[in-house]
Amino acid sequence: MIRMTQAEDLARLAGLLADRTRATFCVALLDGRAWTANELAAEAGVAASTASEHLTKLLAGGLVVERRQGRHRYVQLADPRIGQLLEDLTSHAGPPKAIGLKQVTRNKALAQARTCYDHLAGRLGVAITDGLTERGFLSQDFAFTPNGLHWLETLGADPDRLRGTRRPLAKACLDWTERRSHLGGAAGAFLCTHFQDQGWIKRVGTSRAVRVTEPGHRALNDLLGIA
Amino acid sequence: MIRMTQAEDLARLAGLLADRTRATFCVALLDGRAWTANELAAEAGVAASTASEHLTKLLAGGLVVERRQGRHRYVQLADPRIGQLLEDLTSHAGPPKAIGLKQVTRNKALAQARTCYDHLAGRLGVAITDGLTERGFLSQDFAFTPNGLHWLETLGADPDRLRGTRRPLAKACLDWTERRSHLGGAAGAFLCTHFQDQGWIKRVGTSRAVRVTEPGHRALNDLLGIA
DNA sequence: AGAACAGTTCGGCCGCGGCCGAAGTGTCGC
DNA sequence: GCGACACTTCGGCCGCGGCCGAACTGTTCT
Numbered sequence: 001m002i003r004m005t006q007a008e009d010l011a012r013l014a015g016l017l018a019d020r021t022r023a024t025f026c027v028a029l030l031d032g033r034a035w036t037a038n039e040l041a042a043e044a045g046v047a048a049s050t051a052s053e054h055l056t057k058l059l060a061g062g063l064v065v066e067r068r069q070g071r072h073r074y075v076q077l078a079d080p081r082i083g084q085l086l087e088d089l090t091s092h093a094g095p096p097k098a099i100g101l102k103q104v105t106r107n108k109a110l111a112q113a114r115t116c117y118d119h120l121a122g123r124l125g126v127a128i129t130d131g132l133t134e135r136g137f138l139s140q141d142f143a144f145t146p147n148g149l150h151w152l153e154t155l156g157a158d159p160d161r162l163r164g165t166r167r168p169l170a171k172a173c174l175d176w177t178e179r180r181s182h183l184g185g186a187a188g189a190f191l192c193t194h195f196q197d198q199g200w201i202k203r204v205g206t207s208r209a210v211r212v213t214e215p216g217h218r219a220l221n222d223l224l225g226i227a
Numbered sequence: 228m229i230r231m232t233q234a235e236d237l238a239r240l241a242g243l244l245a246d247r248t249r250a251t252f253c254v255a256l257l258d259g260r261a262w263t264a265n266e267l268a269a270e271a272g273v274a275a276s277t278a279s280e281h282l283t284k285l286l287a288g289g290l291v292v293e294r295r296q297g298r299h300r301y302v303q304l305a306d307p308r309i310g311q312l313l314e315d316l317t318s319h320a321g322p323p324k325a326i327g328l329k330q331v332t333r334n335k336a337l338a339q340a341r342t343c344y345d346h347l348a349g350r351l352g353v354a355i356t357d358g359l360t361e362r363g364f365l366s367q368d369f370a371f372t373p374n375g376l377h378w379l380e381t382l383g384a385d386p387d388r389l390r391g392t393r394r395p396l397a398k399a400c401l402d403w404t405e406r407r408s409h410l411g412g413a414a415g416a417f418l419c420t421h422f423q424d425q426g427w428i429k430r431v432g433t434s435r436a437v438r439v440t441e442p443g444h445r446a447l448n449d450l451l452g453i454a
Numbered sequence: 455a456g457a458a459c460a461g462t463t464c465g466g467c468c469g470c471g472g473c474c475g476a477a478g479t480g481t482c483g484c
Numbered sequence: 485g486c487g488a489c490a491c492t493t494c495g496g497c498c499g500c501g502g503c504c505g506a507a508c509t510g511t512t513c514t
Contacts, residue, residue, distance in 0.1 A: 009320035010313075011250035017241035019472075024234040037491060047474055052492055054472090071481040071490045085319055086237075092312055093236035246502075264461060274504055279462055281502090298460045298511040 016061040017089070021046050022054050026063065026077075026086055031114075031208055032121065034067065034074040113201070114208040119188030120195070124212065124226075128191065129183045131224030142172045144187065152187065155194055162186040243288040244316070248273050249281050253290065253304075253313055259348065261294065261301040340428070340437045346415030347422070351439065351453075355418065356410045358451030369399045371414065379414060382421055389413040 017023055024044040029035060035043075041051035055075055058064045063082055067074040077083050113124035120128060132138040137148030144152070149159045163169050163186070171185035183191070195201045200216030203209075212220065220226040244250055251271040256262060262270075268278035282302055285291045290309055294301045304310050340351035347355060359365040364375030371379070376386045390396050390413070398412035410418070422428045427443030430436075439447065447453040 006317060006320075007251040007254045008247060010254065010317050011245055011247045013316060013320040014241045014244035014250065018238055018245035020235060020238045021472080023238035023241065027234045027237065038489095046472090048491065049475080049493080050473060052490095056492090073491065082319070085315060088312060088315060089240060090233060090237050092309070093233075093240040248502080265459095273502090275461065276463080276505080277503055283462090300461065 013061065016058060016063055017086075019054070020044075021050065022058060025051075025054060025058065027090070029064065029075070029077050030083060030086060032076070032083070034076040037073045037075065040075070113210045113212065115192065115203075115210060119182075119184050119192045120201075120210070121182050124201075124210070125182035127226045128220075128224060129181070131220075131226050132183065135224065138170065138183070142170045142181070142183070142185075144170055152190070155191075157187075157190050157194070162190060240288065243285060243290055244313075246281070247271075248277065249285060252278075252281060252285065254317070256291065256302070256304050257310060257313055259303070259310070261303040264300045264302065267302070340439065346409075346411050346419045347428075347437070348409050351428075351437070352409035354453045355447075355451060356408070358447075358453050359410065362451065365397065365410070369397045369408070369410070369412075371397055379417070382418075384414070384417050384421070389417060 017026060021044045025035075025040050028040060028043050037051050037055055038048060040055070041048050044051065046054075055064070055066070055073070059066055059075075062078055064075050065078045067076075077086075113120065113122045115121065119125070129138065132148065133140070135147075135151075136145055137151050139145055144159075152159055152162075159169070168185045170183060170187050172181035172183075182188075195216065196203075198215075198219065199213055200219050201210045201212055204211050244253060248271045252262075252267050255267060255270050264278050264282055265275060267282070268275050271278065273281075282291070282293070282300070286293055286302075289305055291302050292305045294303075304313075340347065340349045346352070356365070359375065360367070362374075362378075363372055364378050366372055371386075379386055379389075386396070395412045397410060397414050399408035399410075409415075422443065423430075425442075425446065426440060427446050428437045428439055431438050
């Protein structure tokens with residue numbers, strides 16, 4: 001019976017998500033960030049030891065990948081396709097009633113513009129990345145050009161200080177609503193906080209979605225040609 | 228914490244599939260058929276009482292719908308989208324290695340032409356249905372016209388005998404690779420066996436996929452204008 | 455009416471798996 | 485070096501849930 005194993009595989013995969021704590025981990029990881037084990041433990045409200053065991057299972061199941069770095073264990077979703085699958089599942093998982101407009105528009109808002117850890121993702125994130133590339137500020141391999149560094153300075157950034165940390169100045173971060181890379185790294189984080197400080201974008205409620213304000217639309221158009 | 232409930236919903240949905248027996252049920256139901264409780268119990272190798280409990284859970288979870296008929300409880304997937312979701316899951320659930328070409332072509336073969344219980348589904352199934360409709364053999368509401376009955380007789384069928392059973396002669400059966408209905412019922416089953424007897428189609432290995440032979444191509448073109 | 459059959463409910467058994475705290479390993483910073 | 489910290493391993497507790505057989509309801513067939 002070959003089909004038996006198919007059912008078993010399905011059960012095993014589903015079993016990984018069938019636990020409150022592991023599901024909480026996965027939902028958290030949907031933001032695309034790499035989380036540490038302790039952060040996830042706190043998010044789900046369980047002991048570190050418990051979280052460690054769950055992460056080992058998720059890893060063995062291939063849902064997440066890890067990156068050991070010093071005494072930290074960073075974990076993130078293994079593959080954009082896993083993120084897609086999780087989002088499909090959660091969209092079916094909602095309460096049977098009220099499948100309606102709210103969820104859809106909420107998802108649309110997230111796809112439109114959201115934060116990914118500390119920088120901008122979604123359609124807005126890739127639009128910014130495209131704008132930077134078109135203007136010759138960012139090279140194809142996600143490195144800032146001299147012109148790009150100057151542009152950052154005009155916004156009030158100090159490239160040397162941004163580069164002082166371990167963190168790379170610019171980094172490609174994969175986005176699965178767009179299936180393309182957007183700008184992460186120290187520069188991505190700077191732009192996100194700067195845009196917020198200027199009142200160009202506003203967080204929607206407590207979610208990860210953000211909204212571009214009226215002045216924001218004008219500024220982004222002037223700066224990067226984003227309509 | 229609103230996001231908590233989201234994780235809980237995900238865990239609840241996954242929990243439905245996280246059991247060997249329920250997963251076996253769902254994989255079986257992927258053929259689109261409505262199964263009785265006993266059939267499913269036999270398929271999974273559990274007692275009828277156990278199957279009954281599982282079906283109640285799947286029903287409550289909205290994964291399946293039931294149709295009570297006499298002393299039978301027919302169960303089938305609630306929605307083509309559920310079938311889609313299950314297929315997505317099983318494609319991720321396979322062994323980590325060998326994700327390659329084989330699976331893809333296998334799925335393509337299934338989408339192309341397959342059996343759905345005892346009749347034909349997939350692209351071939353809907354092509355046959357279209358051919359019957361275009362030639363005026365089948366009405367829009369899936370009933371055979373006088374011409375259609377005569378056509379069945381020319382193939383060697385006995386419409387009166389086919390109608391003798393409880394089973395409807397023609398029945399619409401929803402197909403989720405095509406997202407349209409194809410011909411089920413006694414006539415659908417007759418055509419499937421007849422095509423096989425004539426050597427027009429051949430089962431691929433032990434799977435549900437079928438392949439149209441060379442003579443089959445010619446015959447189907449002559450009979451129903453299927454290229 | 456009686457027998458056969460499909461499905462359901464209930465009680466009880468059993469094992470799996472999630473949880474924690476305590477103790478242990480490796481890393482970083484002073 | 486020492487303490488602080490991130491994480492892991494282990495032992496033990498506990499409850500949930502899957503499983504069955506037995507008894508029951510309701511339908512169909514003769």
